[in-house]
Amino acid sequence: MKTIPSFQIDHNKLKKGIYISRIDDDITTYDIRMREPNRENVMTNAAMHTIEHIFATYVRNTEFGDNIIYFGPMGCRTGFYFLTRSLSDGYSINLIKEAFQHIADYWGMIPGATMKECGNCTDHNLAQAKEEAKEFLEVIKNWTKDDLKYPE
Numbered sequence: 001m002k003t004i005p006s007f008q009i010d011h012n013k014l015k016k017g018i019y020i021s022r023i024d025d026d027i028t029t030y031d032i033r034m035r036e037p038n039r040e041n042v043m044t045n046a047a048m049h050t051i052e053h054i055f056a057t058y059v060r061n062t063e064f065g066d067n068i069i070y071f072g073p074m075g076c077r078t079g080f081y082f083l084t085r086s087l088s089d090g091y092s093i094n095l096i097k098e099a100f101q102h103i104a105d106y107w108g109m110i111p112g113a114t115m116k117e118c119g120n121c122t123d124h125n126l127a128q129a130k131e132e133a134k135e136f137l138e139v140i141k142n143w144t145k146d147d148l149k150y151p152e
Contacts, residue, residue: 011037013151016139035078042077047128057111089145103133
């Protein structure tokens with residue numbers, strides 16, 4: 001079998017940040033890398049789960065919410081994939097920054113975290129999610145579309 005594109009990235013060189021993982025027609029997949037692979041501890045499931053719920057709810061409630069295809073965790077627990085349709089890279093970067101700021105500032109009930117809405121509603125941690133968001137905001141505060149290429 002062919003090696004899929006995400007396994008062709010040299011994870012030894014990968015730093016924290018936002019990268020374009022792939023472009024398929026009008027859909028862009030962003031790699032939101034919050035940990036350096038194999039060099040830092042991974043995020044907890046509870047923090048990632050909470051980030052997923054708050055981030056996805058936030059971006060789908062923006063002006064271009066219909067252009068959001070998916071936001072979800074990487075199995076390696078070092079980050080997330082964010083898929084958008086027909087949005088500019090600049091807009092997407094700003095949206096990612098806004099979403100993480102929203103998480104960092106968020107207080108209240110985690111959206112979609114009841115037994116009726118979520119398949120693992122007890123595995124959330126808002127305090128950890130907020131801390132993760134604050135740390136990542138420092139990494140991406142000056143991120144631009146010129147920074148979206150994976151390190152070589």
